[in-house]
Amino acid sequence: MILTAAIYILGAGAALATLLMLFQRNPVKAAMLMLAALLCTAGIYLALSAQLLAALQVIVYAGAIMTLFIVAVTVTPQAWRDRPAPGRISRVLGLAAAAVILIELMKVSAGLKLVALGAGFTETGTLGIAKQLFGRFFFQFELLGLVILASIVAAAALALKRRTNP
Amino acid sequence: MNAYPLAAISFLLFALAAAGFLTCGSLVRMLMFLELMLNAANIAMVALGPQPASQAYALMLFAVAAAEAGVGLALIIALASTFRTLEAENIKELKG
């Protein structure tokens, strides 16, 4: 019961934070609202008995990625002089597209009303996840290492100051 | 409780983030909304799928989100120093 209530409250919180972000022009305030949405998501994971994911959500998303955003906002003063784009038609089109996505997804997932969730708070073994990662998903997990490495080198190639005279 | 409210929460978050992505003109905020879209998809992944495989998927998607954020923010820093603006409207070097 309390878990159901928590899921509803946290979900509403995340949605509210995202909604407020839509109207927030200040990038740092928008980042704080994003942080709120991400922390609400961590709470949802906890209510779903995914304790490891909740911890990682706080560390990776709310910690590492948010720090990156704050750093990027502070080193790019251009982001502060953020003016709304004059184009109206594209905004309406964007909102319409998002609304269509939402309505269609809600319609097709009606069948999920029959799927019961396991009630109560259980302990999802971290061992089980580790066995998946190093067993069934071994190749994907190793490939992911390459993805992260490639993204580090890509970021360095784009943003690092180059020595003009080696 | 059934699975529908969780799916609804995830889809609502996804649609709100997509709306933000499609309507806002600032690159930093577009990237924030992108991360929120991935986050929303992750909720659906964990809530609806079989355990513990779904949690393993979600864990790997965290890493993908971090990699995308890294490349995107590096790109934004490079753009800011070259174009002196971060509004998508003002970055129009190429035709179209």
Place this chain on the structure above:
Amino acid sequence: MNSEPFAYAANALSGPLLLLLAAFACLLAPLFFRALRGTQGAIALSAVLIVLAFLRRAPLVEISCFNGALLLTPASAYLWAFAFAVLAAVILLSLARPPAEEDSGGEYYFLLFMATLGLAALIAAGDLFTAFIALELLSLPLYALAGIRRSKPGLEAAYKYFMLGAFGSALTVLGIALLNAVYPDLAFAALMQAGAPDTLALAGFVLVIAGFAFKTALVPFHMWVPDAYEGAPTQISAFMGAAVKAGGVIVLWRLFRIFEFGPVREIFWWLAAVTAVAANLMALAQTGLKRLLAYSSIAHAGYLTVAFFGGQRGFEAVLYYLPVYAMATIGAFAVVLALEKGEKGPAIEDLAGLARTRPWLAAAMAAFMFSLAGVPPLAGFFAKFFAFSAAVNSGYTGLVVVAVLMSAVSMYYYLKVTVAMYMKPPAAAQAYPAPGAVEAVVFLMAAGVMLTGVFARPLLALAAEASRWF
């Protein structure tokens, strides 16, 4: 137990592993050994050539590695050979004209290798999640490569590519989440056996297809392509046109094959038709050569989707089509590279009088244009012929009529390039540099376009053998 498949798997996997080692060598060796500065390109090229030299015919079985995450088949061997050959051509072009300043050479080749490894994993991926991770490995380096010069056009191309590519990725992730809710196993083979999907699974498939359509550049999802091709370094545009498209097409085919009929087929029908019509009409108005080639690549993605409807024979046509199209595209971009002065590439008028000033280059460019347009006896004609006839045999005549009509429209803009080269006088006398590696790539590709057209049989036989293993 027969040890031949095992030996083959070890042999086949050692190719990508060697490329991985070479990538690290390119990145790290110049940092630690002063004498090795500036040799990254040579290291990269020799590694790829070694891998190409040790390619072996695959045994006619399906070898499943890593719990089915990677499936080695004759088809994957064929496409790996294709991917590595594209990489070799792009490295050769980058050696002749360094795309970025000397200091960033190592990162450039490292990212190029990573993208190729991603493509290789994407081609051989046995399940949807592996395909997604491989797609990320293919795309993330390319976002950076598009902007590696850090000039205005390059960075604009990179950010447009990144934003839309990442949006496509987000759609794919949501789609995978929905499919994960329905199916216990996301392997393509398991999805095929799972039977007719319910509405939730259908929505998941549609989202995944939309995500991959972004990468393949089918029409409602093509907005990034012209800008990305125009602003990126020309070598990278060639890689995007030839390699990235191939990866997207392969995954779309795997998804297409799950459905015998039903709404997903209709979605593909509309994607193919709209892509063929819109891309060719938009290409008519282009004045820049790189933008023209970008729209041409979108149109060809449409024709490849038409070929899907031919079933097994259609896929055979796709496997023949991909290298033929890649040769013409890489060749055309190599000509652009030979002529370009600014970063955005020459305009079509800049080609005026090329037949008089550089007749061989003009002849090669004409061959590429006619091959892309589908004029016999060049390879492009046979590729289109096989693709369309396969679809007609399966009863999709209406779609093929649309594609053939639009293919006729495309003659106009391909001819425009040729007319500019042959009918118009040169603007002014200019000094041209002596022919080098770029011209070598141009003539290799021109020879390929002509030979695989006139002697289509060997390549077609390989494609036919490979297409049975998918």
